[in-house]
Amino acid sequence: MxxxxxxxxxxxxxxxxxxxxxxxxxxxxxxxxxxxxxxxxxxxxxxxxxxxxxxxxxxxxxxxxxxxxxxxxxxxxxxxxxxxxxxxxxxxxxxxxxxxxxxxxxxxxxxxxxxxxxxxxxxxxxxxxxxxxxxxxxxxxxxxxxxxxxxxxxxxxxxxxxxxxxxxxxxxxxxxxxxxxxxxxxxxxxxxxxxxxxxxxxxxxxxxxxxxxxxxxxxxxxxxxxxxxxxxxxxxxxxxxxxxxTGRLPEDHRNARYLAGRLSEIPGLTVDLDAVQINMVFFRLEWPKELLASLPERLLGKGIRINGLEDGNGRFVTHHGMGKEDIDTVVAGLKVVAESF
Ligand SMILES: Cc1ncc(COP(=O)(O)O)c(C=O)c1O
Missing domain, CATH: 3.40.640.10 (Type I PLP-dependent aspartate aminotransferase-like (Major domain))
Structure with a gap:
């Protein structure tokens, strides 16, 4: 997961x-x-x-x-x-x-x-x-x-x-x-x-x-x-x-910037790259309401767990145990969901 x-x-x-x-x-x-x-x-x-x-x-x-x-x-x-x-x-x-x-x-x-x-x-x-x-x-x-x-x-x-x-x-x-x-x-x-x-x-x-x-x-x-x-x-x-x-936290921060950059590839998604300063990525997703509402469940089926999005605003957090390949999996999963609608 x-x-x-x-x-x-x-x-x-x-x-x-x-x-x-x-x-x-x-x-x-x-x-x-x-x-x-x-x-x-x-x-x-x-x-x-x-x-x-x-x-x-x-x-x-x-x-x-x-x-x-x-x-x-x-x-x-x-x-x-x-x-x-x-x-x-x-x-x-x-x-x-x-x-x-x-x-x-x-x-x-x-x-x-x-x-x-x-x-x-x-x-x-x-x-x-x-x-x-x-x-x-x-x-x-x-x-x-x-x-x-x-x-x-x-x-x-x-x-x-x-x-x-x-x-x-x-x-x-x-x-x-x-x-x-x-x-x-x-x-x-x-x-x-x-x-x-x-x-x-x-x-x-x-x-x-x-x-x-x-x-x-x-x-x-x-x-x-x-x-x-x-x-x-x-x-x-x-x-x-x-x-x-404590010494490994910069890795989480680098992964957050990588995640933010890759998320920008998703249609309808905007992310403020300047705001990515630690291990958190805040973004806005302009997708139909029903798709947003079902997103956590759809991603769960792909082994990805996220919080619900409030009015299209979301937050992803990187941490120990999550690498670049996991981030690539997340981006691929989001692209599949975006295309399926
Ligand atoms: C900024 C901030 N302060 C305090 C806390 C509270 O920490 P705890 O969950 O250990 O009570 C959190 C928890 O996420 C937090 O994000």
Missing amino acids: IDLRSDTVTQPTPEMRQAMFVAEVGDDVYRDDPTVNELERYAAEILGKEAALFVPSGHMGNQLAVMTHTRRGDEAIAGEISHVYAHEVGAAAALSGVTLHTIPFHNGMFNVEQILSAIHSDDIHETPTTLILLENALSNGRVVPIETMMSIYDLAQSKGIKVHVDGARFFNAAAALGVSVAEMARYCDSVMCCLSKGLCAPVGSILAGTKDFIEKARKNRKMLGGGMRQAGFLAAAGIVALRDM
Whole structure:
């Protein structure tokens, strides 16, 4: 099966399975799990932060950041298409009592002036803005330039506001920018990055920041029921993800550009090649409605799995285990469907 739905479908590598098999474990709520402790130490070192916390999901990592950086009644600024706003089930409001003030993007990107104008004053009527929620890479597949991260962080610091980065694909962003994740993480107070997705670990994400912030986040994780016991089995795969899998992400990015180029051959399909910056290809398919509706099922019959297309807009994601020959199979499959109508 060629699965283009997401990089969340990746499988743990043989090295991960072996590391999980032999992992030394303990009760992590007592801080007794040597493998979790090593993952947290190693992740903090790579990200250039004082401390890190292993969390079950990216969603929980983001929400712990919201909860830990803010007080109930505060406001956080977020992009209108950000995961934390659009795909985390309203958790910022439900769990932390935080209002998300969403801002639109200009040309698919954060804009510093817009963030500035979204920050509230000290006026007695206004909600205190205490957090900016960035994303890098963005959910639209674009990468926020380091200069933009710097300007936003400068602005935030001048106003006493914290910055958290949803870095579900932080390593993809770093690879695309040609910088280290530590360089990127200099321009935020906390960062969440996923070990699953493109890095292929089966479960888990990292939240990193100052020691004090991580201790508070650890307590909040316990409050949410996220204190794990012998989590070293999962952390072992996470260590392999950080050690062995970050260096190969440019291959996924090259494959995405190859896929984007080949998709342009399909009649009725348009793809914005400039927007292909990591492992995601967004495209528009001007095909009859019935054909669009039946496309996932038709491709499934050819061993290709895709998400449904919303109003003709689609997204394909490249990842470990998908090569150029798979992409050629996908393009051939799409051409057959296009001709059959
Ligand atoms: C940008 C972004 N942030 C956060 C998440 C949440 O990660 P998880 O699925 O591990 O909760 C995702 C998941 O796809 C994501 O794409």
